[in-house]
Amino acid sequence: MSATTTQFPLFFSSSLVCTNKDALFCTPSSLGTSPIANRIYCSQLKLAKINETHLRSIGSVKRNLAFRSEASKETQSLTQELKEMSAVREDSETLFDELRNKFLSFKKLKYLENLDHFQNLAQGQSPKFMVIACADSRVCPSNILGFQPGDAFIVRNVANLVPPFETGPSETNAGLEFAVNSLEVENILVIGHSCCGGIRALMSMQDEEHSSSFIKPWVLIGKRASLSSKAAAANLSFEQQCRHCEKESVNHSLVNLLTYPWVEERKLESKKKNTDDDLAVLRSLSKRRQYHRSDVPKGSAEIFFRKVKFWKEDEEEEAPPVFNLDGVNYFHVKVAGLLFVATTRVNMSPSLVLELLHRIARVIKDYLGVLNEDSFRKNFVLVYELLDEVIDFGYAQTTSTELLKSYVFNEPIVVDSAHLPPLGPAAMFMQGTKRMPGTAVTKSVVANEPGGRKREEIFVDIIEKISVTFSSSGYILTSEIDGTIQMKSYLTGNPEIRLALNEDLNIGRGGRSVYDYGSSSGAGSVVLDDCNFHESVHLDSFDVDRTLSLVPPDGEFPVMNYRMTQEFKPPFRINALIEEAGAFKAEVILKVRAEFPSTITANTIVVQMALPKHTTRVSFELESGAVGHTTDFKEANKKLEWGLKKIVGGSEHTLRAKLTFSQESHGNIMKEAGPVSMTFTIPMYNASKLQVRYLQIAKKSKTYNPYRWVRYVTQANSYVARL
Template identity: 80%
Template structure:
């Protein structure tokens, strides 16, 4: 089982360190950090999440810029350890509101108290935020999240949109509000990540949607919550998923395993057209969804041949909120758009200057074009929450309920 658990900062500082079995030498955190920083094995330059040094197995995940690491001497289940590390990060975040070096340091007593309940002698015990509330007594010291990027996909609700009370995302589950009274509210986030690969002829090679429904409850007590999804949803385990919700109504995630959503998934919501004329690149984006939806923070990246010296850009007339850049180091064109309204079409012309003759077809050396975007209040799968019902305690009890949808690009690629 797990011998030690520790959290390291990006610089390798020990923020949290707990030894559960006393069988791994003390320098393990330093050994781990060196190994990860200077990884150069197996042809790859990034350390895999599981590796062995001198008989000690190091298993780690990166969350919010921190390394969550466990060591072990035995043949443990790595997926168990990885899941546990993710869960520790999530529980800590639930308790502290914000997960970063500062908040961990300020709350070290609480964190150790949590760790004692979460792991005993290296065995995971309880990782549900709700269940832990009965055993953990320290109160969190809330840290200002201001400059620090918060954790998880819910972070996107922080971006720009005034629609959502973004602060709630960084609120601790247990802390009392400065005003004294706790605000009763619950968040349901439907987050979808789209991965699409277009071939050079525009044909869709692969496409998938990865969706999760995350629920975060700040309700006192533990009322039964009912979440109803579309009636026409074809999931094998509709009934049991409702049960899962009840049991983890402390802020855990429920992944609807292997749910097959409609095949009619709206995947061509974006389309990237490309035309290449010698050294001129024209990138065209067409937002192929209804005009009342807006996509935010769009980034289009396109690798160019290694012998590209310079690139000059020409945006369409009257373009606002668009920036372009040529990243010499990674030889990439970058085109950032603050937002696109549905149905709009934007074009970028880039002229590339090469240091040598082209080998023929630029398409062979450039690309693929990839795109990052976020569409709030839209989900490609058409999955919908019909209603969110909270068992009522009294007539006046009426907590705030937020249901939020977002669609994000995961791996959205067009090949040339």
């Protein structure tokens, strides 16, 4: 199994070699199976009888000269056998003498010099590390990592594999359970090595191969790593594929560790909410050097994270999406609370890199079903494999989920369905009078459902992000809508889809106002400044009846992106008033009024207001009967924060805040306070009035009737009111 094989004598125990030079006891494996050897390997009683017989045969030789030649040959053969046995005995004694000398040297040089340490170890051990290494590795992990006795609990097996929890008991998971539950180790290391015989055996196996070997069922634990390695390195030599699998199997073992309940529990218990814990994903991903051009520092991930976390430049609270530090350009986007980052020393187009990061996030979401920290941690190997295919040595290859399905073979580990998508409770879909939760679109496009059945359905989202700036008197200064029609298909066979939009949809500036107090299904001309379509969309009948036809690719993709700057009715009105109540005090009154129908409810509303820099204390007063409201004074950045769980259309809410200053205001309150900003999500509402008239699917048969879900969501991009 090993790449290099060394022959050595096999001794079962020291008792098999006798140190008494007057007697000789050897194993049959050392002497062969000749009759003489079998006679020698016997009891003392048998030896006495043999000697007596031998003496009688010698006497007969004297009486009969014809026997002299035969007796001479037997005597010579016996003499040769005894010489060989003597040589084996001497080699055995030399080997064990050497071992005895090494043991005595250890007792004298290490044990006695560190007697207290070894006596403490005899009472019990508390190692900080558990190490899972390969039995075929030629170098001991303690030599590699500089461990001293008691520093680590080491388990070695073939190919340094960690079997998943459901495979049942083995010496490896028995050691894992003992190390985690009894010894309470804090860290688990899985160490691979090059030229691994176990990995080579795994990569050489055929599916139809049958064997009684103990090795095959064990190394097949790493079969998924073998398949992904063969796919990723299909054009490389067998040796290079083995090198790839040696690394990939370590990643699979790390994922398998999380299938053990006691490992998962310990991880959750010991999880620290600090910077070092947040860096775990960054450190892991940064080790994958094939994504890189090797022109940036190895620690760029940590440099970026600490810079962004403690950003304090130009009085901005958050780092911009693009910045330069020590000659390295950092690009990042935040999707569902996760940071996707790219680095380069080359002068790249920021829009190109940011778009690539968004597409990478979309591809990962297609495979994992939902983007959050838990899904990332449980699907490290899958994320690695996706990045391997999307980016090759710093160059983007593809971001098509449909194409990636031909190269990526790992299936996602499904996370708890209780995790909502980024839109939270807003993720509600409607088909007629039916509603279903937004977790329906958190399914992976590649994962198999229980029972092998697949629900035929398609989801269409009209998501609009609005930007509005109000003057101090309440007039609209600027307004803009950035919208997209997103589609995610779970239809088999890739049937043709026809998507019909408003018949009176106009492209280009002009047309009348959409200032109409109606719902998302209201009438009226819709005027878009500009738009663009996905490459799979056919526009043959778009100019005639505003119908789009397409064959949807796998995964989530934007059917259409559009922009609108024409006047529209804003969903909220914000009124803010600040008055001085003395030299060291002031009062703020905030009012928020919902300008949409009472049948619609907004949620996750947050109102923020910048306060004067000398503010030291803020006391809040909510309206009577307020439910689901939260208030907070962010003293570090001098901001007032007002959270509302939900707001029903047509309602109005008020907050009063009394400010206390450490210095006299001198009439500078209005200069330092404000503006007021607002974030929100409104399901089943869109300010542009763009709507889907119908969603038609080419029928395969009369009984084919897949589910069709359409959702409208409006979110705040930049919603600001000046004082």
